[in-house]
Amino acid sequence: MAERARPLSLGAAAGWLATAGLLLLTVGTTAAVLVRAGAAPRPGPGDWAAVQFTALQAAASALISAALAVPVSRALVRRIFPGRGALITLMGAPFLLPGLVAVIGILEVFGRAGWISRAIAPLGLAPLQIYGPAGIILAHVFFNLPLAVRLILQGWHDIPAERFRLAASLGFGPRDVARLLEWPMLRTTLPGTILTIFLICLTSFVVALTLGGGPRATTVELAIYQAFRFEFDPARAAMLGAVQFALCLCATLATMRFAAGAGFGAGLDRPIRIIVAQAAGARIHDVAILLMVTAFLSAPLLAVVLAGLPYLFDMPASLALAALRSLIMAVASSALALGIALALAHVALRAGPAGKLAEVTGMLSLSASPLVMGTGLFLLLRPLIDPTAVALPATVAVNAAMAVPFVLRILLPGLREIQAGYGRLSDSLGVTGWPRLRLVTLPRLRRPLGFAAGLAAALAMGDLGVIALFGDPDRATLPLEVFRLMGAYRTNVAAAGAVVLLVLSFTLFWICDRWGRNART
Amino acid sequence: MKTKKTISALMIAGLLTATPALAEEKPVLTVYTYDSFASEWGPGPAVEKGFEASCGCDLKYVTAGDGAALLSRVMMEGTHGKADVVLGLDMNLMAQARNTGLFAEHPKIDAEYTLPIAWEDPVFVPFDWGYFAFVYDKTKVKDVPTDFKALAASPLKIIIEDPRSSTPGLGLLMWVKSAYGDGAAQVWKDLADNIVTVTPGWSEAYGLFLKGESDMVLSYTTSPAYHLIAEQDDSKAAAPFTEGHYLQVEVAAKMAGAQQSDLADSFLTYLTSSDVQAVIPETNWMYPAITPAAGLPTGFGTLITPDKALVFPPAEAKKVRDEALSEWLSALGR
Numbered sequence: 001m002a003e004r005a006r007p008l009s010l011g012a013a014a015g016w017l018a019t020a021g022l023l024l025l026t027v028g029t030t031a032a033v034l035v036r037a038g039a040a041p042r043p044g045p046g047d048w049a050a051v052q053f054t055a056l057q058a059a060a061s062a063l064i065s066a067a068l069a070v071p072v073s074r075a076l077v078r079r080i081f082p083g084r085g086a087l088i089t090l091m092g093a094p095f096l097l098p099g100l101v102a103v104i105g106i107l108e109v110f111g112r113a114g115w116i117s118r119a120i121a122p123l124g125l126a127p128l129q130i131y132g133p134a135g136i137i138l139a140h141v142f143f144n145l146p147l148a149v150r151l152i153l154q155g156w157h158d159i160p161a162e163r164f165r166l167a168a169s170l171g172f173g174p175r176d177v178a179r180l181l182e183w184p185m186l187r188t189t190l191p192g193t194i195l196t197i198f199l200i201c202l203t204s205f206v207v208a209l210t211l212g213g214g215p216r217a218t219t220v221e222l223a224i225y226q227a228f229r230f231e232f233d234p235a236r237a238a239m240l241g242a243v244q245f246a247l248c249l250c251a252t253l254a255t256m257r258f259a260a261g262a263g264f265g266a267g268l269d270r271p272i273r274i275i276v277a278q279a280a281g282a283r284i285h286d287v288a289i290l291l292m293v294t295a296f297l298s299a300p301l302l303a304v305v306l307a308g309l310p311y312l313f314d315m316p317a318s319l320a321l322a323a324l325r326s327l328i329m330a331v332a333s334s335a336l337a338l339g340i341a342l343a344l345a346h347v348a349l350r351a352g353p354a355g356k357l358a359e360v361t362g363m364l365s366l367s368a369s370p371l372v373m374g375t376g377l378f379l380l381l382r383p384l385i386d387p388t389a390v391a392l393p394a395t396v397a398v399n400a401a402m403a404v405p406f407v408l409r410i411l412l413p414g415l416r417e418i419q420a421g422y423g424r425l426s427d428s429l430g431v432t433g434w435p436r437l438r439l440v441t442l443p444r445l446r447r448p449l450g451f452a453a454g455l456a457a458a459l460a461m462g463d464l465g466v467i468a469l470f471g472d473p474d475r476a477t478l479p480l481e482v483f484r485l486m487g488a489y490r491t492n493v494a495a496a497g498a499v500v501l502l503v504l505s506f507t508l509f510w511i512c513d514r515w516g517r518n519a520r521t
Numbered sequence: 522m523k524t525k526k527t528i529s530a531l532m533i534a535g536l537l538t539a540t541p542a543l544a545e546e547k548p549v550l551t552v553y554t555y556d557s558f559a560s561e562w563g564p565g566p567a568v569e570k571g572f573e574a575s576c577g578c579d580l581k582y583v584t585a586g587d588g589a590a591l592l593s594r595v596m597m598e599g600t601h602g603k604a605d606v607v608l609g610l611d612m613n614l615m616a617q618a619r620n621t622g623l624f625a626e627h628p629k630i631d632a633e634y635t636l637p638i639a640w641e642d643p644v645f646v647p648f649d650w651g652y653f654a655f656v657y658d659k660t661k662v663k664d665v666p667t668d669f670k671a672l673a674a675s676p677l678k679i680i681i682e683d684p685r686s687s688t689p690g691l692g693l694l695m696w697v698k699s700a701y702g703d704g705a706a707q708v709w710k711d712l713a714d715n716i717v718t719v720t721p722g723w724s725e726a727y728g729l730f731l732k733g734e735s736d737m738v739l740s741y742t743t744s745p746a747y748h749l750i751a752e753q754d755d756s757k758a759a760a761p762f763t764e765g766h767y768l769q770v771e772v773a774a775k776m777a778g779a780q781q782s783d784l785a786d787s788f789l790t791y792l793t794s795s796d797v798q799a800v801i802p803e804t805n806w807m808y809p810a811i812t813p814a815a816g817l818p819t820g821f822g823t824l825i826t827p828d829k830a831l832v833f834p835p836a837e838a839k840k841v842r843d844e845a846l847s848e849w850l851s852a853l854g855r
Contacts, residue, residue: 036597100725103725104729108732111729111732111734112717112733112734113734131718205721206721209683209686209719209720209721210718210720210721210725211718213716213718213719214713214716214719214853215683215719215849216853216854222683222685225686226685226686228590228593229589229590229592229593229685230589230685230846232592232593232617316561318561375597382598382601386603388583469585469586473559473560473565473582473583473584483724484556484560484561484562486724486725486727486728487556487557487560487722487724488560488562489727489744489747489751490562494728
């Protein structure tokens, strides 16, 4: 495709700026730690074992989550039932929980003293033994299955309704639908979904160690902790951080080979009603799957709520202020993440190395070790300003960067379809720049935009990561306050704080997501 | 309308950024400490209030996750940091901290320490201490093990912390090593089937124990005092072990490059005063370094008092812990 020589557009400039900013936050912060520390050592045998374990558990978690998400999302698309909207929204909830809260919820259900263990005790059965690889994968699926379902669901909605009508009028059987509509859609959606979950699980630390049952479950992130605070060896930490980036890079490049536009072409943006032939028993199959998934996802959430509810009124006033602070930060992070992602997408949609660079950069922050990133940012900021004074703005920036991969993953497939379907027409009509964004892109992107905004806000709300490193004790966020309560023996009040956190994140997510889902398509 | 917007924008800005101190003429003493010390529930607020009442200064805390994170931060900052005092290192970190050369000697402090060991150190001032111990629920555990071997032979399930990411976890590593020396690896092998899981930090471990995930959890001998005093719950107890219990002494020190050197000196002296020492037991849930004249809070009288305090001298600690860690890693199956 020959591109005419033209001055750098505003969109492209923003895209390059976003790419540079993200590279600074990820690779730049790692380099800062390295420069401060001096020469980096080579990874030892223990490190390779950690890398292997990390990659294996992440791959298993990603594949299982994605494999389960296919039938679940299909059932959600095919069935219309009361509460369907609520169920799709609920799908957002587990993903938004801070790791520690989710672990406690999961253990309330599946733990040695959990609901299931207590229910089977009268039958003379031993308590469930969840700790080990099974526990890690169970927790990661609990976290990520909903995300996978939502990402694939997005793919379903990107198939124009006309294609389903055509399929119906041509008398397609279930197999034809699978081959000609479902499979091409999954081919576009699945690689990105698997990649995203793989990268999320790559930096898993609290979940992997606590549910992994011991040092056999040593991840790279734990090795980074060890390097920083047991060996006081930041060079090793930075080296391990770089190993995490390398894993991310390999995975992202490998995935990009598979990702391709499904090429459904443009439609008239009509709502989908799937009225295609279904195999016998499909209905029972769908209902069973939806019931099981609902139970699996809602039980730990219910456990978290039940544990905290009785202590809601014991919460100290400081929690309210922390909650307000977290809310403001979450909204700011979300807006920033959306802006960065849209700018990045502008470049990522191009063919060639520039597009690849932007897309890889967009995924990089997902594999950044929060500990290395926070330390590096601290080192970068220190000559310029007192890091403690900018703890909250820095946290907003880091949270936004952490959300960019999700936002990008959610927006890109839709953007590609819009580009393929309407790009040439818009070009030939000379609709470019802001009018194109406003008239062509954004209206068709409303559904993913809403979902992405909600996700970014809620993720920022639940993040504990960087704020703790900057050390301003007077301006704590809600997750930090919850963690502090736990550290001060106040487990019950902490549980109540977790309920507030859950409700607030979920409400933020719900508001944005609902706005998106009220779109015409 | 516009004014309203401006006001709310200002309020938001105020929430997000640090407000400059109103009384700027006052000197600021910057104390780096771990998060739970400075939190609303820790000793921090009372110590700040007490010191500011007499020092004519503004005490400001800057926090890190825990003692190890604190030292890591100080080392990262080198001589460019803002810290005047660092509060919350322990004996396992002392040698490492001393070797950085970033810390200065403290002024002469006239204190009769009531630590289980003799204390003489030119740099580090102890402010509290405690013993690591396994805590259990008296209503559930009847056959309480009296040493590590009995614990390993019992069917009891325990949750411990990872020595690589947590202070108590490292304490347990040193405890087993000091009690068993070369036999430590075997003790860990025998304990493997008792360990439900290993958590990143104390909060996770203790939280899971309270949920009933294990019979015992690695904590402190003073933990039952929290439940007794704050919750009127006398069901928790620490198991006395005949091998002795590993000691943790928490210390503070002045930075060599402190900008407020005199204030830092008087803060270290203030730390050992009865004002601060009386606050420690019911906020940090540890023993004060100097028992206050009024004695300890009543609940503390019910706690177990180990006959034997185990501890490695700071200079040996680093070598021992590296060896102990590799034993721990291979015994627990890597």
